[in-house]
Amino acid sequence: MRLYNRSFLAIALSACCVSAFAPSKHQHATKSAVSQSSAAQSTFQSPSFLTNNLRNNFQLSVATSEICASSVTRPNDIANPWEVHKFGGASLADAGLYRTVGELLITESSGRLMPADDSEDGEQKHSGPIPTMAVVSARAGMTDQLVAVVDSALLDMNAAESALTKAVETQLSILKELAPPTITDEIEERMRKDAKDILSVVQSLRMIRSVPPSVMEVVTGFGEIWSAQTLYAYLKHKGVKTAWLDARDVLIVRSEKANAGLGDKGSSSSTGGVTPLYVESALKMEEWWNGVGKIEGVNSEDIPPTEAPIVIATGFVATSDSGVPTTLKRSGSDYSATIFAKLTDSARVTMWKNTDGVYTADPRRVPEAFSIDSLKYDEAMELAYFGAQVLHPSAMEPCIDGNIPVYVRNIFNPAFKGTVIQGRCTSLSETNKAGKVVNWRSKQGEIPIKGITSVDGVSLLTLEGASVIGGAQVAERFMGSMAGAGIDVLMVTQASSESSITIVVPENMGQAALRAAQSTFELELSRSNVNGISLTDKSLAIVAIVGEGMALQSGVSATFMSSLAKANVNIRVIAQGSSERQVAVVVDGDDASRALRAAHMAFTLSQTMVSVTVLGATGKLGSALIRQLNEQRESLSKKMNLSICVNAVSSSKKMIMGKDGKCLVTTSDVNEMLESDEATGLDMHALTMALKADVNPHRVVIDCTNDDSVADYYAQWLNSGANVISPGRRAGAGPMDRYKEIREAVSSNSVEWQYESSVGSSLPVLSTLRDLLQTGDDVQLLRGCLSGTMAYVFRTMDENTTFSEAVRQAVEKDFAENNIREDLSGVDAARKVVVLARELGMDVSVEDVVVESLLTDEIRNKEYTGTREEINAAILEDLKSLDEPMLKRWKEESDNGRLLRYKFYVDVATGICQCKLEGVDNKDTLYRLRDNENLIAFETSRYTTSPLIVKGAAAGPELAAAGMFADLLRIGRGFSAST
Numbered sequence: 001m002r003l004y005n006r007s008f009l010a011i012a013l014s015a016c017c018v019s020a021f022a023p024s025k026h027q028h029a030t031k032s033a034v035s036q037s038s039a040a041q042s043t044f045q046s047p048s049f050l051t052n053n054l055r056n057n058f059q060l061s062v063a064t065s066e067i068c069a070s071s072v073t074r075p076n077d078i079a080n081p082w083e084v085h086k087f088g089g090a091s092l093a094d095a096g097l098y099r100t101v102g103e104l105l106i107t108e109s110s111g112r113l114m115p116a117d118d119s120e121d122g123e124q125k126h127s128g129p130i131p132t133m134a135v136v137s138a139r140a141g142m143t144d145q146l147v148a149v150v151d152s153a154l155l156d157m158n159a160a161e162s163a164l165t166k167a168v169e170t171q172l173s174i175l176k177e178l179a180p181p182t183i184t185d186e187i188e189e190r191m192r193k194d195a196k197d198i199l200s201v202v203q204s205l206r207m208i209r210s211v212p213p214s215v216m217e218v219v220t221g222f223g224e225i226w227s228a229q230t231l232y233a234y235l236k237h238k239g240v241k242t243a244w245l246d247a248r249d250v251l252i253v254r255s256e257k258a259n260a261g262l263g264d265k266g267s268s269s270s271t272g273g274v275t276p277l278y279v280e281s282a283l284k285m286e287e288w289w290n291g292v293g294k295i296e297g298v299n300s301e302d303i304p305p306t307e308a309p310i311v312i313a314t315g316f317v318a319t320s321d322s323g324v325p326t327t328l329k330r331s332g333s334d335y336s337a338t339i340f341a342k343l344t345d346s347a348r349v350t351m352w353k354n355t356d357g358v359y360t361a362d363p364r365r366v367p368e369a370f371s372i373d374s375l376k377y378d379e380a381m382e383l384a385y386f387g388a389q390v391l392h393p394s395a396m397e398p399c400i401d402g403n404i405p406v407y408v409r410n411i412f413n414p415a416f417k418g419t420v421i422q423g424r425c426t427s428l429s430e431t432n433k434a435g436k437v438v439n440w441r442s443k444q445g446e447i448p449i450k451g452i453t454s455v456d457g458v459s460l461l462t463l464e465g466a467s468v469i470g471g472a473q474v475a476e477r478f479m480g481s482m483a484g485a486g487i488d489v490l491m492v493t494q495a496s497s498e499s500s501i502t503i504v505v506p507e508n509m510g511q512a513a514l515r516a517a518q519s520t521f522e523l524e525l526s527r528s529n530v531n532g533i534s535l536t537d538k539s540l541a542i543v544a545i546v547g548e549g550m551a552l553q554s555g556v557s558a559t560f561m562s563s564l565a566k567a568n569v570n571i572r573v574i575a576q577g578s579s580e581r582q583v584a585v586v587v588d589g590d591d592a593s594r595a596l597r598a599a600h601m602a603f604t605l606s607q608t609m610v611s612v613t614v615l616g617a618t619g620k621l622g623s624a625l626i627r628q629l630n631e632q633r634e635s636l637s638k639k640m641n642l643s644i645c646v647n648a649v650s651s652s653k654k655m656i657m658g659k660d661g662k663c664l665v666t667t668s669d670v671n672e673m674l675e676s677d678e679a680t681g682l683d684m685h686a687l688t689m690a691l692k693a694d695v696n697p698h699r700v701v702i703d704c705t706n707d708d709s710v711a712d713y714y715a716q717w718l719n720s721g722a723n724v725i726s727p728g729r730r731a732g733a734g735p736m737d738r739y740k741e742i743r744e745a746v747s748s749n750s751v752e753w754q755y756e757s758s759v760g761s762s763l764p765v766l767s768t769l770r771d772l773l774q775t776g777d778d779v780q781l782l783r784g785c786l787s788g789t790m791a792y793v794f795r796t797m798d799e800n801t802t803f804s805e806a807v808r809q810a811v812e813k814d815f816a817e818n819n820i821r822e823d824l825s826g827v828d829a830a831r832k833v834v835v836l837a838r839e840l841g842m843d844v845s846v847e848d849v850v851v852e853s854l855l856t857d858e859i860r861n862k863e864y865t866g867t868r869e870e871i872n873a874a875i876l877e878d879l880k881s882l883d884e885p886m887l888k889r890w891k892e893e894s895d896n897g898r899l900l901r902y903k904f905y906v907d908v909a910t911g912i913c914q915c916k917l918e919g920v921d922n923k924d925t926l927y928r929l930r931d932n933e934n935l936i937a938f939e940t941s942r943y944t945t946s947p948l949i950v951k952g953a954a955a956g957p958e959l960a961a962a963g964m965f966a967d968l969l970r971i972g973r974g975f976s977a978s979t
Contacts, residue, residue, distance in 0.1 A: 068282045072289050073345040075131050076303050082344040083108065086135045086315065086337035086351050091411045092227055093140035095177035102178075102234040104352075104414060105134055109240075109308045129308035133344060135315045135337040136231055138223025139174070142167060146198075146220045150211055153202035160202055168195045168226075175230045179237035187229045194222055218325040221248070221317035224333070228314045235310055241303055243296035244312040247336060248325055250288055250343075251318035252280040255326060274328050276339050276398070277321060285343050313340055334395035338406070342398040349404060351391065352411040357419030358383065358391065361452045365593045365695070366600050367662075368609065371419060372450055378425040379450050379546055380406075382582050386544040388453040391421075400424065425548040425581060439555045448556050449547035452599045454592050456541045458490060459510035460572060462502040463517060465531030475501060477520055485516035490542065491575045491584060502573060504542060504586055510535050540572060541592035544584035545599060551580035560585075563602030565750055566975060567697030568721030569595045594721075598697035601975070607643040608975050611696040612968070613687070616704035617649035617670045620814060621727060624961035625704065626670055632965075642972045645696070648687065652705070654679045657690055684713055692720040698975045699723065702964055706730055706818075711738065718745035718753065725967045727757040727960055729831035732838070733846055739838065752971050757963025759786065759832045760934050761954035768938070768950055769839050778941035779840060782906040784925065786832040788932040788955020789816045789823040790902035794890075794917075795931055797900075803886035804879035811872055815932050815955035820872055824879075825860055826851040826902070829915045833904050837913050840906065850914035854882070854902075893919035901926040925949060932956060 073081065085108065087101050109132040113124045138146075145167040153160040168191055175184050175191075198219055205211055225246060232244035254275045293299035298309035315333025320326045328335045334351060341349045355363070357371035358380065375383075377396045384393040391408065399406055399421075409418035463478055475494065478501050482489050491504035505513045514535045524530040543564075550556045557576070560583055564571060573586035587595050601608045612629075616622045629644055636642045647658035649670050656679040658664045664673065673679065680686075691699060699722040703710055706728030714724050714731055715738075726732065731742060732755050746753050759765045772779055785791050789810050796806040807824070810816050822828040830849040837844040853860060859878050864871040893900050898919030903926060906913050920926045925937050925947070932955035937947035953959055 068343055068345060069286050069289075071299070072286055072343075075289075075299060075309060076301060078129060078131055078305075078308055080111070080128055080130045080308070080347070082131045082133055082341075082346040084133045084135060084337050084341040084344070084346045084349045086333060086349065087137065087411065088333065088353065089137045089140040089142065090354050091352055092136060092138075092231070095174045097411075098174060098178055098231055098234055100411065101134070101136075101352075102231060102238065104411070105132055105235065105310055106238065106240060108132055108350075109310050129306060131308045131344075133311045133313055133340055133346075134231065135313045135333060135340060136224060136227045137315050137333045138220075138227050139171060139230075142171070142223035142227070143220050146223055147216065149198065150202055150205070150216055150219050153205050154209065154211065157203060157206070161199060164195055164198060167223075168192070171226045171230065175233055178230065179233040183233050183236050187233055190229070191226055194225070198222065214324055214326070217317075217327045221314075221325060221327055224314035224316045228312045232312045235312070240310055241296075241298050241300075241307060242310045242312065243292060243298045245288060245292070245314065247314045247317050247340075248319045249292075250281055250284040250313075251336070251339060252277045252284060252321055253318045253326065253328070254321050274318070274326075274332070274335075276318075278342065280321070281339070282343055331392050334392040335398075338395045338398040338404070341404050342402060345402070346404060348407060349399060350407040350409055351395075352409055354410065354412060355408075356410045356413055356416050357408045358388065358421070358451070360450070361596050361600050362388070362454070365454075366452070366596050368597070368600060368607065371416070373417075373419065375419060375421045375450055376423050376425045376548055377421060378579070378581060379548055380421045382544075382546040382577075383451050383453050386453045386455055386542060386546065386582070386584065388451065396421070425579070426551075438553060446549065447547075447603055448549035448553050449545045449603055450549075451547070452543070452545050452596055452603075454541050454543045454596055455490065456539075456589060456592060457507040458504050458540050458542055458586065459507045459513075460502055460536045460540060460586065461505055461510065461513050461517060461533070462500065462535075463521070463530060463533050464500045478503075478517060481516040481520035482513060485512055487513045487516065491573060491586070493573055493575055504540075504573060507539055536572075539589035540586050541589045541595075542584050542586055543592060543595045543599065544582050545603070546582045548581055550583070557583050559602050560599055563598040563697070564595055567591075567594050567598035568749055568751065569598065569697070593695035594697045597695060601697070607637065607641050608698065608972065609643040609645050609696060610698045610700055610968070610972055610975065611694055612644055612646045613648040613650075613691060613699075613701045614646060614704065615650050615701065615710060616652070616707075618651040618674065619704055619818075620957040621960055621964075622649075622702075622704040623670065624957040625702065625964050628958075628961050628965050636969075636972075640969075640972065642969075644968070644972075647694070648690065649673065650682050650687070653682055655682045655687060656680070657687070684710070688713055688716055688720075691717060691722055697721075698972075700725060700968060700971055702726075702968065703728060703731075704964075708734060714738075714753070715741045715745045718742065718749055718751050721749060721751060723752045723754070723971050725754045725757075725964055725971070727755070727761075727964050729758050729828070729835060731755070732758050733831035733834035736843065736845060752974065754967035754970060755835070756967050756970075757960055759835050760936065760950065760952075760963070761788070761956075761959045762963035762966065763934055763936075763950055763952050763954050765836075765934075765936050765950055766839060768936075768948070769836065772938060772940060772942075772948075773840075777943075779938060780908055780941065781939040782836055782840075782904075782936060783939070784904060784935040784937050784949075785901055785929060786904055786934055786936070787823060787829045787902055788934060788953075789820070790829070791929050791934065792932045792955065794900045794902065795929065797886070797890060799887070799891075802880070802883040804876055804883050807879055808876050810932075810955075811876070813932070813955075814957055818868060820875055821855060821860060824855050825853040826915045829902065829904055830913075833906060833913050833915060837906050840908055842906075842908070842911060842913075844911075844913055848913060850912070850916070852914075852916040854886075854917065856882070889917075897921055899927055901929060925951075 085105065091097055091101055109130050111127040111129050114127050145163060149160050149164045149167065152163060172188055172191060175187060201215060201219065205215065228244045232242055235242040254277055255273055289299050298311060303309065315336040316327050318326055318328060337349055337351065358375060359369045359371055361369040363369040377400050380391055381393040381396050384391045403422060405420050405422040407418055407420050410416055463474070482503065487505055487509050489503050489505060492501065494501045514533065517533045518525065521530050521533065545560055561571065569587050569591045571585045571587060576583045614622055614626060617626055629646065633644060636644060645663040647663050649656060649664065651674050654674045656673050691701065701717050701722055702725045704727060708730045711731040711734055717724055731739065742753060756764065756766045769779065792810045792815050793806040796809060797803050807820065811820055816823050817828055830846050830851045833849050834844050834846055859875065864874050890900055896919065898921050900917060901920050902915065902917050904915045926935055929935055932953050933951060934954035935949065935951040937949050939947045
């Protein structure tokens with residue numbers, strides 16, 4: 001093996017010397033022509049494009065059984081076929097994980113209980129031993145370390161040697177933890193000689209002052225070689241019949257891009273044009289099996305029938321058809337696993353990851369995401385192409401022909417079944433023949449999409465106004481310029497009106513794409529035959545929904561787009577694939593997470609989650625609301641599929657926010673939370689910034705403070721896409737300029753400002769008024785009583801109960817405002833009148849309302865000090881001076897058969913708004929007003945014989961909180977309706 005490795009390194013060094021001074025013939029990319037009709041079109045380079053190209057190159061017309069000997073596909077006459085397991089670097093980060101992988105392989109190779117349905121007698125039976133191949137990646141971080149060795153060699157050989165020593169010694173330390181010297185000594189010797197060979201190669205780089213791709217590929221491939229031997233050592237120590245296979249001895253590939261290098265880290269869009277040569281590889285596989293396999297004892301008739309061999313193969317690496325060591329590019333180990341599965345005619349491939357299968361979305365960005373039970377090959381490739389990092393799109397290809405199922409399971413949770421990928425999606429022509437278009441919501445319980453994914457870091461390149469040239473020619477030259485420059489075009493949209501084309505490209509290719517387009521259309525730009533070519537200067541992201549169920553189902557795109565609109569996410573580009581298996585949009589990069597969560601909720605892949613900030617949470621009103629939210633949490637989840645996440649609360653002095661916008665652990669004792677070390681001083685600016693940064697698309701601020709300084713932030717919150725609920729009247733009846741600014745923010749951002757509870761507490765006063773106006777009724781007069789405090793006082797006061805005593809009782813019952821002078825002066829009622837008048841379109845402020853105050857000037861203007869309780873006690877004491885005059889007024893009305901009521905009027909025709917204390921007879925609707933009730937009579941052009949009346953209890957924190965809760969549910973239903 002050492003000599004063979006040396007030959008690989010010699011070939012690589014020879015290749016690098018050539019490629020350093022002469023371009024490879026593969027560097028000259030062929031230009032592709034794109035012909036499009038004049039109609040507006042939108043497409044993107046989806047996996048269907050990838051699949052067709054790969055299928056043409058794969059030797060799929062040759063069945064596996066025809067190119068692999070049965071001695072390979074059914075080793076040692078074992079009844080069960082091979083099964084392939086692939087382990088990534090995260091599963092091989094340390095000695096403990098190598099042990100975990102080894103034990104898992106031993107368990108898997110021993111067989112499993114088969115489902116009862118698969119047996120003739122209906123009983124579970126054991127499968128028997130299963131020939132097992134494990135395809136391994138390099139230890140976590142090893143590839144990057146080896147890349148650093150090559151890169152640093154250009155500048156500092158000492159640094160390169162130090163980096164290589166660190167990489168090798170770390171691997172050796174793991175090796176020595178797993179097996180005794182009798183096994184590891186030979187492997188250690190090979191690794192150290194490998195390291196010397198690597199140094200010999202990288203030293204030559206200083207001569208040519210560059211790093212040829214072939215050198216980078218051969219050096220980084222040693223990470224897999226060392227990893228495979230490490231796992232092999234552990235299994236050998238455990239007495240398992242095992243061997244390790246250097247994939248460079250077996251996998252023969254042809255690369256369309258010989259100098260493509262490793263590819264981008266984490267990329268899942270391409271394998272660099274690498275095509276396996278199955279006939280040649282199958283012959284090499286048979287040679288290895290009959291050579292090394294027999295020497296190691298895995299190909300032997302002496303293996304007991306209760307055991308099966310375990311072969312450890314290197315992922316990532318291969319050999320070109322010209323004999324040069326190469327790789328399957330970054331993330332290519334998945335590809336290695338499925339290629340080996342095809343070669344060995346395996347029954348299944350299991351990709352062991354650190355997640356419970358393929359998720360409906362990235363769980364790091366969408367916490368509500370969950371594992372998908374099953375996917376078709378096409379769906380998995382679509383998800384991978386659009387950024388899902390769990391699988392490599394090309395990895396599906398070798399499995400498609402043989403319909404080999406691919407399982408994605410969690411190395412840290414092996415009991416979980418994970419995701420199975422198998423079968424092809426129905427073609428569009430077959431789907432069209434199958435039936436008619438139906439709305440996806442009509443299929444109760446069926447969700448048309450499987451997952452939502454994204455590609456971050458993209459840019460838009462737009463060519464505008466090329467109608468003079470002609471659409472087909474523009475498209476051909478534009479796309480040809482991209483192909484010639486080696487630009488990955490992710491999406492394409494074309495508008496017919498001006499022959500304008502927009503393409504989506506990786507952000508790091510944006511400037512190169514711009515230069516290529518400008519060079520191609522240089523003459524047209526100088527003659528103004530093309531209006532311009534522009535590149536976005538802001539990082540964007542693609543967000544895509546994927547699923548076979550989208551075809552012939554209406555409303556899917558509408559649901560997707562509506563969810564983004566509700567989340568205040570602007571769409572820059574829209575495209576739908578011709579297969580109808582995906583719809584993709586381009587949004588601002590900062591909005592990508594919010595868009596993912598919004599779409600995920602929209603298709604009921606998760607509950608509709610509403611992020612709630614409660615300001616003034618320690619007051620009576622805020623405390624009552626928090627209590628009601630906690631009590632109804634389970635009910636909302638079951639009945640409305642709605643989750644209320646309180647992620648920030650504040651008092652008048654402190655605040656606490658959930659980390660990274662997450663829900664607070666508990667809201668059962670807000671005062672205790674605000675006294676904890678995690679609480680900070682109230683900072684409205686910081687809270688606003690956190691609110692804007694919250695990626696939850698459904699955000700609501702509930703302002704229980706009734707504070708003007710807080711109301712000043714409403715427009716900011718609404719403009720950021722958050723919704724606002726305000727039971728206080730400061731915003732609704734405040735300065736007209738601020739009111740209009742808030743209204744403008746609502747209409748401009750598709751958000752809601754709910755303040756139903758600001759007028760009638762839990763009564764549907766504003767919603768009734770809006771219904772009347774929106775249905776065309778002409779509201780002429782509003783009248784009634786809007787103060788629960790006043791209603792209680794004048795319902796309670798009589799010859800035995802003084803005015804001040806009645807007020808005291810109202811305060812004790814929590815009917816009054818915090819400052820009871822706002823009730824008794826009529827200011828609170830006047831603010832409610834202004835809110836109503838503005839709903840009617842009247843340009844009214846509090847100063848315009850004619851208000852009768854029940855207080856003397858002395859009490860109204862007096863400066864009181866102390867706590868709230870002390871201030872109220874002092875006011876109540878001063879109110880005793882009003883007992884006698886108020887009793888006199890009560891008697892005068894009573895003697896005439898009337899009762900005192902604090903009444904309001906809004907006269908639309910005259911524009912007069914007023915609040916005053918007056919006597920009402922038994923014909924007045926206020927005559928029978930009870931305790932803390934409010935009553936509003938609507939006199940309209942339709943309600944002529946008698947007014948429409950809304951009446952009910954409306955004072956106290958519990959009722960006000962219920963009104964806010966109702967406002968919140970109205971907004972929540974709106975979020976759900978958008979889905």
